[in-house]
Amino acid sequence: MSYDPNNIFAKILRGEIPCHRVYEDEVAPAFMDVMPMVEGHTLVIPKSPSRNLLDAEAKVLGQTMAVVQRVALATKQAFGADGVQIRQYNEAAAGQSVFHLHFHILPVRDGESIRPHTGTMADHGVLAQHAALIRAALG
Ligand code: DGP
Numbered sequence: 001m002s003y004d005p006n007n008i009f010a011k012i013l014r015g016e017i018p019c020h021r022v023y024e025d026e027v028a029p030a031f032m033d034v035m036p037m038v039e040g041h042t043l044v045i046p047k048s049p050s051r052n053l054l055d056a057e058a059k060v061l062g063q064t065m066a067v068v069q070r071v072a073l074a075t076k077q078a079f080g081a082d083g084v085q086i087r088q089y090n091e092a093a094a095g096q097s098v099f100h101l102h103f104h105i106l107p108v109r110d111g112e113s114i115r116p117h118t119g120t121m122a123d124h125g126v127l128a129q130h131a132a133l134i135r136a137a138l139g
Helices: 006-014 060-079 124-138
Strands: 019-025 027-030 042-044 083-088 105-106
Touching: 006 027, 019 060, 019 124, 027 124, 042 060, 060 083, 060 105, 060 124
Parallel strands: none
Antiparallel strands: 019 027, 027 042, 042 105, 083 105
8 A cells, every 4th residue: 555645644744734743853743642542642753754664664763763762751751651652553454544654652650541542532722731741841
């Protein structure tokens, strides 16, 4: 299957759709997931187009993981989490619904349960507050 440049994350990258951005460099932006599985659920998406990990360039994967690590540390600090889960889905059969490579960052506290992947839309005011916490942690 080929890359569709009209997917929702490509539109976010082009600035056609708003998002609650927490970070951006030449490799990848990070922004709040609108259907968070936990408080602070953030997405990192490389600027370079690929459907998912399976068709991404190895160099892009390496560069993107450095951003994932940086944002993971910030979400952990911002939400007082005890750990961070990284999730990434490849193709619909494996749970992928947006076909531009992305990494889910889930800061998790001890004993906290993670909501289902296909959740409900969060309040935008709350997402804005959470994004501000992560930006502050990023310094
Ligand atoms: P998946 O492709 O299954 O890894 O999940 C896509 C995720 O993207 C899902 O957690 C919900 C989130 N999402 C879907 N549409 C939007 C959107 O327009 N903006 C943002 N920020 N997140 C979105």
